[in-house]
Amino acid sequence: xxxxxxxxxxxMILTLWIIVTLTFAVMHLIPGDPxxxxxxxxxxxVLANLQAxxxxxxxxxxxxxxxxxxxxxxxxxxxxxxxxxxxxDMIGDGFSASATLGLQAIVIALxxxxxxxxxxxxxxxxxxxxxxxxxAVVGIAIPSFLMAPLLINFLAIKIPLFPxxxxxxxxxxxxxxxxxxxxxxxxxxxYMRSSMIEVMNxxxxxxxxxxxxxxxxxxxxxxxxxxxLPVVTFLGPLIASLITGTFVVEKIFAVxxxxxxxxxxxxxRDYPVILGTTIFYSTILITTILIIDIAYTLIDPRIKxxxxxx
Amino acid sequence: xxxxxxxxxxxxxxTKQQVVPLAERPSLTYxxxxxxxLIKNKLAMAGFLLIVLMVVMAIIGxxxxxxxxxxxxxxxxxxxxxxxxxxxTDDLGRDMFARxxxxxxxxxxxxxxxxxxxxxxxxxxxxxxxxxxxRGKKGDRIDTLIMRVIEILYGLPYLLVVILLMxxxxxxxxxxxxxxxxxxxxxxxxxxxxxxxxxxxxDFILASQVLGASFTRILLKHLIPNTIGVIIVNLxxxxxxxxxxxxxxxxxxxxxxxxxxxxGTMTNDALGVILTGDWWRLFFPxxxxxxxxxxxxxxxxxxxxxxDPRLRD
Numbered sequence: 347x348x349x350x351x352x353x354x355x356x357x358m359i360l361t362l363w364i365i366v367t368l369t370f371a372v373m374h375l376i377p378g379d380p381x382x383x384x385x386x387x388x389x390x391x392v393l394a395n396l397q398a399x400x401x402x403x404x405x406x407x408x409x410x411x412x413x414x415x416x417x418x419x420x421x422x423x424x425x426x427x428x429x430x431x432x433x434x435d436m437i438g439d440g441f442s443a444s445a446t447l448g449l450q451a452i453v454i455a456l457x458x459x460x461x462x463x464x465x466x467x468x469x470x471x472x473x474x475x476x477x478x479x480x481x482a483v484v485g486i487a488i489p490s491f492l493m494a495p496l497l498i499n500f501l502a503i504k505i506p507l508f509p510x511x512x513x514x515x516x517x518x519x520x521x522x523x524x525x526x527x528x529x530x531x532x533x534x535x536x537y538m539r540s541s542m543i544e545v546m547n548x549x550x551x552x553x554x555x556x557x558x559x560x561x562x563x564x565x566x567x568x569x570x571x572x573x574x575l576p577v578v579t580f581l582g583p584l585i586a587s588l589i590t591g592t593f594v595v596e597k598i599f600a601v602x603x604x605x606x607x608x609x610x611x612x613x614x615r616d617y618p619v620i621l622g623t624t625i626f627y628s629t630i631l632i633t634t635i636l637i638i639d640i641a642y643t644l645i646d647p648r649i650k651x652x653x654x655x656x
Numbered sequence: 657x658x659x660x661x662x663x664x665x666x667x668x669x670x671t672k673q674q675v676v677p678l679a680e681r682p683s684l685t686y687x688x689x690x691x692x693x694l695i696k697n698k699l700a701m702a703g704f705l706l707i708v709l710m711v712v713m714a715i716i717g718x719x720x721x722x723x724x725x726x727x728x729x730x731x732x733x734x735x736x737x738x739x740x741x742x743x744x745t746d747d748l749g750r751d752m753f754a755r756x757x758x759x760x761x762x763x764x765x766x767x768x769x770x771x772x773x774x775x776x777x778x779x780x781x782x783x784x785x786x787x788x789x790x791r792g793k794k795g796d797r798i799d800t801l802i803m804r805v806i807e808i809l810y811g812l813p814y815l816l817v818v819i820l821l822m823x824x825x826x827x828x829x830x831x832x833x834x835x836x837x838x839x840x841x842x843x844x845x846x847x848x849x850x851x852x853x854x855x856x857x858x859d860f861i862l863a864s865q866v867l868g869a870s871f872t873r874i875l876l877k878h879l880i881p882n883t884i885g886v887i888i889v890n891l892x893x894x895x896x897x898x899x900x901x902x903x904x905x906x907x908x909x910x911x912x913x914x915x916x917x918x919x920g921t922m923t924n925d926a927l928g929v930i931l932t933g934d935w936w937r938l939f940f941p942x943x944x945x946x947x948x949x950x951x952x953x954x955x956x957x958x959x960x961x962x963x964d965p966r967l968r969d
Binding site for chain 1: 808815816924946949954
C-alpha cells in the first residue's frame with residue numbers, strides 16, 4: 347500500500363509537471379500580452395519597468411525556470427492585473443466560494459441521486475420508476491445555463507424565497523448549488539438505478555432474502571454497497587470540476603468563484619493566474635481520482651490497488 | 657381406423673422442412689433484430705422522430721416565414737408571440753422563428769460534424785492503442801505512449817486550447833468545430849481502446865486465431881461488429897454534448913459571430929430577460945436545446961438496449 351501510494355505520488359508530480367509545461371507553452375502561443383490595454387497610455391519606460399518586474403522581458407525558458415523555482419515553494423506568483431493580490435490570494439478567495447457551492451451541490455446530487463435511483467430500481471416499471479427516470483431525463487436535457495435562469499425566475503422573482511445575484515449569506519448559496527446539482531443528480535440517479543437492478547438480480551440477494559432478512563436491510567447491507575461502484579467512478583471528475591468552480595453558474599449568479607478568475611485570466615493574458623488556476627485544478631483532479639481509487643478498495647475488497655492501470 | 661392413421665403420423669420421421677419451423681422462430685439477422693427492438697421502444701422512437709423533426713425544421717424552418725434571421729427592424733423590438741411573429745422578436749427586432757430554425761442549422765451542424773470528427777480520430781487512435789496493447793515490449797510501449805498523450809490532453813485546460821485555436825484561426829463555424837474536436841476525441845479513444853482490450857482477451861478471438869484467421873478477418877468479423885454498438889451509442893451522446901459545449905463557448909463570447917446565430921448565442925443574448933420578462937427570447941432557443949438533448953439521450957438509450965444481445969426478448 348505505502349509503496350503503491352509513493353509510486354502514485356511520483357506519477358502525480360510527473361503529470362503535473364507536464365501539464366504545467368504544456369500550459370506554459372500554449373498560453374504563450376496565444377497572441378497578445380498582459381499589458382496590451384495599458385500600453386497606449388503608459389510611457390515606454392514604465393512599461394519596460396513593468397515588464398522587468400514580472401520578468402516578461404526575459405526569454406521564455408528563463409521565465410519558465412523562474413516560475414518552476416517559485417512553484418517549488420508553493421508560490422504561484424503575483425497577478426499581473428492586480429498590484430496588491432497574489433495568485434495564491436485569488437485562489438484562496440475564489441476557492442472558498444466555489445468549494446462551498448461545489449460541496450453543497452455534490453451532497454444534494456449524491457443523497458437524492460442515490461435515493462431516487464434505489465427507489466426507481468426497487469419499483470421497476472411502476473410509477474415511481476417512471477417518475478424518477480422522467481426527472482432524470484429532464485435533468486440531463488436542461489443544461490445548467492438554462493436551469494439557473496429558471497431557478498432565479500421561479501424561486502427568486504415569482505416567489506421571492508431566495509436573494510439573487512449577490513454573495514454573502516448562506517441563503518445566497520442555495521440557488522447556485524441547486525443549479526449545479528441538477529444534472530449530476532440526474533446522471534447519478536440513472537447510474538444507481540441500472541446498477542441496482544443488476545445487483546438485485548444476483549444470487550446473494552436471493553440468498554439474503556431467503557434467510558428472511560427484511561428488504562430494507564438487504565438493500566442497505568448488500569444492495570447499495572455493491573451497486574454504488576459506478577457512481578463512485580463518476581464522482582471523481584465531478585468533484586474536481588464542481589469544487590473548482592463552474593464559470594457559467596458563477597457568472598449568472600455573480601459568485602466570486604475560481605472559475606471567473608480562470609476565464610478572466612485567459613482573456614487578460616494574466617499568465618500567472620492561468621498557470622496557478624490550472625495547477626490548482628489539476629492537483630485537485632488528480633488527488634480526487636487517487637482518493638476514489640482508494641475508496642474502491644474500501645467499498646469492494648475484491649478490488650486491489652496495483653500500479654498497472656489502464 | 658382414423659386413430660391408427662394419427663398414430664402413424666405421429667411416429668413417422670419428420671422431413672427437414674417440418675423440423676426447421678418447429679425448432680426455431682423465424683430467423684432474424686442481428687440488424688433486423690436491433691431495428692425490431694428499437695421500433696418497439698416508444699420512447700426511443702419519440703426521440704428519433706424529434707431528431708428528424710428538428711432536422712426537417714432546420715432545413716425548411718427559415719423559409720416558412722417572410723422574415724430573415726438577420727434583418728433588424730427597430731420598430732418591432734421585443735415583440736411578444738403573435739400571428740405576425742410566431743416566436744416573437746428579439747431586442748433588435750429580428751424574427752425569433754427564423755432565428756430559432758436558422759440557429760438549429762448552426763447548432764446541429766456543429767454537433768454532428770464535431771461528433772463525426774471525434775468518431776474518426778477517437779476510433780483510429782483507440783483502435784491502434786488497443787491493438788498494440790499487450791503485444792510484446794514494443795506494443796506496450798506504443799500503447800503507453802498513446803495513453804500518456806491522452807492523459808495529458810485530458811489534464812490540459814480545455815478552454816485554453818479552444819481559445820488558442822480561436823485566436824490563431826479566424827473565428828467562424830469551422831474554427832469552433834475544430835476547437836471542440838481538438839480535445840473531444842479523447843473520450844471516444846479511451847472507450848474504443850477499453851472495448852478492444854476486453855474483446856482481445858476473450859475466447860472466441862483466441863479460437864479464431866487458432867483456426868488461422870487473419871488479422872483483417874478478426875478485425876472485420878469480430879472486433880468491429882462487437883464494438884460498433886458502443887461506438888454508435890457514444891456518438892448519440894457526443895452530438896448533444898458538442899451542442900452544449902458550443903453554447904458554453906457562446907457564454908464566453910467565443911461562439912459563432914453575429915449576425916450568425918446558434919441556440920447557444922441566442923440563449924446567452926437572452927439572459928437579461930429574466931428581469932424584463934420577455935420570456936420568449938429565452939424560452940424558444942432554450943426549449944430547442946433541451947428537446948435536442950432529450951431526443952438524442954432517449955434515442956441513445958433505446959439504441960443501447962436494442963444493440964445489447966443479452967437483452968434479447
